[in-house]
Amino acid sequence: MTQTDDSYLIIGAGVFGASTALHLIRKYPNSKIRLVDREPFPPQNAASWDLNKVVRADYDDIFYTEKALEAKELWRWDPLFKPFYHESGIFWISDAELASKISDNYKKLNAKEDFRLVSLDEAKTAYDGMFEAADYSGVSQILINKSSGWAEAKEALKATIQASVDAGVEYTATDIVGVEFDKNGACIGARSKSEEMFRARKTILCTGAGTARLLADSSPYREDIQVDGRLVAAGICTGFVELNDKLAEEFSKAPVGVQDLLPGRGGSLPPTVRHELKYWRDVSVRNSIKHASGQVFSAPPDKPLYDQWEVPQTLKDEVRYVSESLFGKREDLKISNHRLCWESVTPSNDFIISAHPRCAGLHVATGGSFHGWKFLPILGKYVLQMLDGTIDPALAKRWAWDRENLEPDLKDSFVAAA
Template sequence: MTSPSYIIVGSGVFGASTSLSLIRKYPSASIILIDRDAFYAPFRVAASWDWNKAVRADYRDILYTKLGLEAQLLWRTDPVWQPFYHQSGVMWISSTAFTEQVLKNFAELGVEVDIRAYSVEEARALYGGLFEDADYTGVKQVLVNRTSGWAEAKEALQNTIKTAVGLGVKYVTAEVTALEFEDSPGRKRCHGVKTAIGESIGADRVILCTGAFTPKLLVDSAPEWTDLHVGDRIIAAAVTEAIAPLTAEQYHILDTMPVAINDNPTEYGENLGCLPLPKINALKYWGQIIFRNTLEHHITRKPLSMPPLKSDYAQWDVPLALKDDVRRGPESMFGRKKVNQELEKFRICWEALTPSQDFIVSPHSACDGLYVATCGSFHGFKFLPVLGKYVVEMLCGELEPKLRERWAWDRELPPTKVNSKWPKRDLIALSE
């Protein structure tokens, strides 16, 4: 029996991982991976294209702790990803009960990791006093996990796709503008995609790994078919990041520096973060403000959050308010005296976010032949080595019930007010 043919739309973290897992399971299958950008392009719109990303298993939610540990093992050992992983450790400064819950999860799982809680005074002395002047407002304990770290993001993503292509996946550089459907008994079936140049590409199964583009793509594909649309399941949201070159006198910081995450100051939104970039003697920072971009859809005339309509998502057009948001990072992490840095190369990173911050890995309930595997919710990259495994299990009907329920297209959605990542501001307001 021949395996079905597949189109995977989007070659970010979900699409890349899925393509590799699929071709490993079905070596003779027709698998097409489509993206608007070449996978070796110097700049891409995918959220997973980045200078670097944190790789950790430190979660309040034990389900993602388990997945993080599984992914970390492959980051350390699998030749596809091992060259790009750096076990620097992660230091997390939080005034919440985050530290206690993380330690409880590891204890419950019975795994041995080099993790512990430090008092603020102890934390000030760590890493040669690098974080002595950080913002510890309201903090009782600081979490340090020395078995976590970071990955070279775009390089790991490229190598995943390169490996999949080497095994037989066909990579197509094209902009998908719509899905294509046919009537089948009782309901519609997705049988392919249409590109910006009018080309139709068909397959038995279409898997959307389209991130922040997903809400717009589904509305564009069938404006009046509301059951196809994302509804309240997904919102396109974004955060800003930048890099900060170090002076020659500061290069030594990179020798031992961990990923640093700080919830302070708390009034602006999510946490701030900082990661080392030793190849270019710099640090990467991200900001706290998570925002949306609400536009009127050109056909339905209804509001919809989507990335800016430019081909590159206008990711380098960063308003001053968002630049200032990222500029809070150095003081939050190091204080004014320790690392006085000028930030550059500001970038807006667009992501698909769900109300629960869970992924969606599921058949689409309104359409046969259509599957959704996306919604990194600002924490998906670290699972690059294992996401495809679970997508393939979903396609085969073998996803374990707990994951099937958590990642379903149709599931009970929590109120967004309890989601600290849910965007409360619009890009246009931040641009004024």
């Protein structure tokens, strides 16, 4: 790529990278825009590559409630996203405080969401008694929102990337091993494992769980550009049940199920067209490494596809417990496969959408924190505003590389609100 005044290099084709590419090419159709990932799209090592993901605006933080409502409108009506969205509803087993905050946020925003708080007796008969055997310990009311749902994850991601390619984005499947700098320390692009150089005026890291390792590899002893606790690579375990025809019929009208209380925190997603029921366990793990620079940070295993399908038995047991917390002990819901999904998590679960304050030409858009996927239709809009310098100052502050909520040590477990 020849460096020009309108050239962009996006590294990482997950949810942040795909959305950024699409919004960039739509606004600047004559720009040189390259999207790079180690695999043909959609990249299977990305957290965005999955059977399905939750699409909801049920947040206790009104900021993300408002942003998710914006995204949901596109999931419902935009021809690009609508084919992949399924408004199944969501069933929340949570404490009264969370349910109340979600309800209050919708009322404050005058949101047209079809939600209600129901008693435990009513909850146990909802959806033909599907959740009758759930663990309701410490719960007094259940929030049911029929306006929430889920989307086909890898299919939606692939369609987004294809739309950007059709509009003029260049997609390159290669393994980026380092960001490149000029003599003044400014970013001028990146290099691949095969020593190919990709130059650009603006480089955007949408590298998720691999961000800390990439920056450390790029300039090991340049302390001013390192992640340094701003985000951590974390993995959560998911499990899949292959439903027979009878079970597929039973779960055909299932909502997203969320068990938001320990010890069974996690959830389930309704069956795909191939009759696969998915669970997630809402506790994360790390893979701490000592880098050659002396830094210690978490990074996904340095193996093909991060070895996502090699899951320890302890994590498998955790996913089984989620199933029991939602549907009781059922021998017919046998989990046949597991996956360890790696994501970048920030201390506050806020995204990072920011110019790097100590490296001209380098920008960062990541930190999905296990809840960012649902914003696929709109993330690129805000990345574009950041790149153009037009982003609202309040958003810039909340999503900054340097911000007040930065903590030096992240907890071992995160509230991974899908």
